[in-house]
Each structure stands twice: as structure tokens, then as C-alpha cells.
Amino acid sequence: xxxxxxxxxxxxxxxxxxxxGTHGRVIAARYGIATExxxxxxxxxxxxxxxxxxxxVPKIVELARDLAADGAGCVLISCAADPALxxxxxxxxxxxxxxxxAAAAVASGLGGRIGVLGLNDAAPRPIADLLxxxxxxxxxxxGVRRTTDLLEPGADERALAACRRMVDAGAEVILxxxxxxxxxxxxxxxxxEIGVPAVDAVLAAGLLASYALH
Amino acid sequence: xxxxxxxxxxxxxxxxxxxxGTHGRVIAARYGIATExxxxxxxxxxxxxxxxxxxxVPKIVELARDLAADGAGCVLISCAADPALxxxxxxxxxxxxxxxxAAAAVASGLGGRIGVLGLNDAAPRPIADLLxxxxxxxxxxxGVRRTTDLLEPGADERALAACRRMVDAGAEVILxxxxxxxxxxxxxxxxxEIGVPAVDAVLAAGLLASYALH
Numbered sequence: 001x002x003x004x005x006x007x008x009x010x011x012x013x014x015x016x017x018x019x020x021g022t023h024g025r026v027i028a029a030r031y032g033i034a035t036e037x038x039x040x041x042x043x044x045x046x047x048x049x050x051x052x053x054x055x056x057v058p059k060i061v062e063l064a065r066d067l068a069a070d071g072a073g074c075v076l077i078s079c080a081a082d083p084a085l086x087x088x089x090x091x092x093x094x095x096x097x098x099x100x101x102a103a104a105a106v107a108s109g110l111g112g113r114i115g116v117l118g119l120n121d122a123a124p125r126p127i128a129d130l131l132x133x134x135x136x137x138x139x140x141x142x143g144v145r146r147t148t149d150l151l152e153p154g155a156d157e158r159a160l161a162a163c164r165r166m167v168d169a170g171a172e173v174i175l176x177x178x179x180x181x182x183x184x185x186x187x188x189x190x191x192x193e194i195g196v197p198a199v200d201a202v203l204a205a206g207l208l209a210s211y212a213l214h
Numbered sequence: 215x216x217x218x219x220x221x222x223x224x225x226x227x228x229x230x231x232x233x234x235g236t237h238g239r240v241i242a243a244r245y246g247i248a249t250e251x252x253x254x255x256x257x258x259x260x261x262x263x264x265x266x267x268x269x270x271v272p273k274i275v276e277l278a279r280d281l282a283a284d285g286a287g288c289v290l291i292s293c294a295a296d297p298a299l300x301x302x303x304x305x306x307x308x309x310x311x312x313x314x315x316a317a318a319a320v321a322s323g324l325g326g327r328i329g330v331l332g333l334n335d336a337a338p339r340p341i342a343d344l345l346x347x348x349x350x351x352x353x354x355x356x357g358v359r360r361t362t363d364l365l366e367p368g369a370d371e372r373a374l375a376a377c378r379r380m381v382d383a384g385a386e387v388i389l390x391x392x393x394x395x396x397x398x399x400x401x402x403x404x405x406x407e408i409g410v411p412a413v414d415a416v417l418a419a420g421l422l423a424s425y426a427l428h
Contacts, residue, residue: 030428086326089386095324095411102323108344109319109422110309112300130322132346172303197309197426204425208323211421212411214244 004073005034006209009063011056011079012046013039023078026182027206033213036072038063046079053083060084061091068092074212080118080177080201082126095212102205103175104130110197111173115166117159118177119145127177137166147180156184163190163198174198218287219248220423223277225270225293226260227253237292240396241420247427250286252277260293267297274298275305282306288426294332294391294415296340309426316419317389318344324411325387329380331373332391333359341391351380361394370398377404377412388412 008024024035040059047053061084064075075096077085082098089096104127107114114131116123116138123131123138141159144150150159159181163174174190174197176182182200190198222238238249254273261267275298278289289310291299296312303310318341321328328345330337330352337345337352355373358364364373373395377388388404388411390396396414404412 089326093409095387097323105319105323106422106425108322109311109316109418110426112303173309195307199425204323207421207425208320211320211413211418212324 004071004213005036006206006213007064007067007070007072007075008035008037009060009067009075009077010037010039011043011060011077011083013041013044023076023179023202026202027076027209030203031206031210033206033210036067036070037078038067047081047083053081057084057087061087064088064092064096068094074209076205076209078202078205080127080179081124085126095209097205097208097212098126099179099201099205100124100126100177101130102208103127103177103199103201106204106207107131107173107175107197107199108134110199111171113170113172114175115139115163115169115171115173116175116177117141117162117166117181119147119180123175124177127175136171137169139166147178150178150180150184156186156189159184159186160189160193163196164194167194167196172196176200218285218427219250220420220427221278221281221284221286221289222249222251223274223281223289223291224251224253225257225274225291225297227255227258237290237393237416240416241290241423244417245420245424247420247424250281250284251292252281261295261297267295271298271301275301278302278306278310282308288423290419290423292416292419294341294393295338299340309423311419311422311426312340313393313415313419314338314340314391315344316422317341317391317413317415320418320421321345321387321389321411321413322348324413325385327384327386328389329353329377329383329385329387330389330391331355331376331380331395333361333394337389338391341389350385351383353380361392364392364394364398370400370403373398373400374403374407377410378408381408381410386410390414
């Protein structure tokens, strides 16, 4: 095991260290690797459209440079939309993982036909690009438009029903394109009650990072 | 950690238990999962052309069914050509991983442009299919046509030179499409001397299987 740690770019701004470290803690607990999470400056609402993504790109590249300079052996851009992924790979000498393409990659290795569960009817672009015609369906749970909607009563059953519809349509693997689905522990229920693997974006990114750091 | 183990299909016939268990031991040592390896019958020379692949397909499906019935929580078809992958996924209820598509998947999550090092000038079909236009180069080391050629004096330097040519051509990640490259420990040298990640087919398959078994 290498001594190098995983540098995590959170693509929003927050002073709440507990919140900022959420993804890093999940990855550290599952894969036993050290992580350091930092935020980009000046974007408390994160990335929510093309303008805020464009604004974030140079900040993500700069933050990744800082993390690598401070000893990170791998950098994770922890967002399913993979903002600034190509630019960051061009800028730093360590492997760079994006949560969206990592989830698509892991799902591609576990099944030939993938269903994407998220907050939008369309899969995030980097996930759709990487899956190509292996993407057989992309849905959101009924009544769910924001990640907080997943905490409402019955949302887990509606999310599970959405997964079941995709499996009935031929999906062999479910990909979670929203980290709110990690929080409600849906992956274990998809496996136990529907019988297919569920791939979470943060855990998939941690899996690939653990490989790169070994 | 689930109690379920990984069932490994070796796509050749051998009575040498030490040899048959090679891939399983590498995976067990790296990921801490239990493995059971079994061979298909009647093919001491494995799969080496379209006829021997067609002959092997029903045997692989049958062996995977047996492994799953005996408690395997995931099945690995341990060959970079992914023989019978779709047929096996259709036949058993547990996740099925093929070493070729697993390596392509892991490489896709670690970089946008992939170079494939193998025993042929062309990448194995399932790897080329999954990578699509992310496959920027596919080469074999000078003078190497069989896996045993990799054990000749100077073969490691020639393999490293081939990797360097692909990185110069734009590859961000090197994918090993031959398990002989694991044996000579080339991945660590690619990382240390060239500075890019190297993805090994058996280890990539074990990585995805460890995710599915968790």
C-alpha cells in the first residue's frame, strides 16, 4: 500500500468541515485509504448550469494542482458531471478520477446493459458518453427532483420501483447518478430485492482511486 | 464483507492445481476475497481461434452455473477475450465479470486516452469495443508474440519502450491485455518510470468483483 493519499475536489464552497468530508469518509471507510477534501472558492451553490460550470473549471484545475503539490497520489473530482476532468488531467501528473465516468466505468465492467437512476430524466453527459449504447434507460424516482426529496416518506420505495422498471426493460446493472442515493442506502436493497448490482458514483470513484494509489 | 466467494472460470484444461489457481491467488492477495478456480474440460490448449472459442462457450456457461450453484457470489471469466460473457450473464443470477472488459472499464475510469499492450498488434475485440475512440494505440513489445517471450532477456525493457511510445502518442493509461505482463511486474515500472497508471486484466477483474461481492 502506497503512503500517498487521495485528494478530493468538492465542487462547491462550504465552511462545514463535516459536510465537506462526507465523500472522503465513505471512501476511507470502504477502501482504507487516507483522503483530504477541499472546496473550490466562491461557489456556495456549487455547479448547477453551464455558466457555473464554466466558472468552476479553472478553480478545479487550480485546486487539483494544489492537492497534487501537497502530496496527493491521485485526485478525485467528486461530482457525477465530471467538471474540468480533461483540463485537470492535462494539468497534473497524478491520475485524476471523475465520479461520473468512474461510475460508468465500474458499471460497464459489471454488466452489458446499464440503467441510470438520478434526479433528471437524462443521464449526466459524461456517463452517457462513456456508456454509449450500453445505456438502456435513465429515470428519476416519481416525485423526486432534488436530492432532499429522497428523504421524504416513501421515496425509497419509489426509487426501488424505478430501478425495477429499468431491470424489466433489460438493465443488468443500476448506476446511481446522485449521491443522495448513497445516503439512503439504496444499493443494498437493489441487490437484495431486485438481484442486480448497484453502482454508486462516490464508491466507484473511490474504488478506481484505490487501484491507482496501490 | 459478504461471506460469498468469487468463482473463477479458467478457459483451459489443466490438472496442475498450482497453475490453475494463479489468477485466484493474485486476486485473493490483493483484495482479501476468497476465490475458487475451476477449468473447462477437454481444452488443454485453451482458446486460440474462433473454433476453439465456439467449442468453449457452452462449457464456460455450464461451469459458471456450477460455480454459482455452489455459492459463488460473483463469477469471473478470466480471459482478456471475454469468451461467453453475454451468454453467461444471461444464464446465472450473480454478477459476471470478464477480464477484458473489466480492464477496459477500469482504464476508462483512470484516463481519457488508453494504450493497449498485448501479444498482438490489435487489441482484443471486447476491449476495443468498450474503449471505442478512447483507444489511441495498440502494440506488442518488439520480438514478443507469445507470453513466454516476455521471460526472455531484455523483454521487459522492450515492453517498457512500447509503453513509452504509446504515452508519447497521447495515452494517459496503459492497459495490459496479456497476463504475462503481470508476471514480470511491469505495472510498477510503468508507473515509476513513465508516470502513468497501468491496468492489469486480472487485477482489474478482481477489483470489480470485490465491488460486486461487498
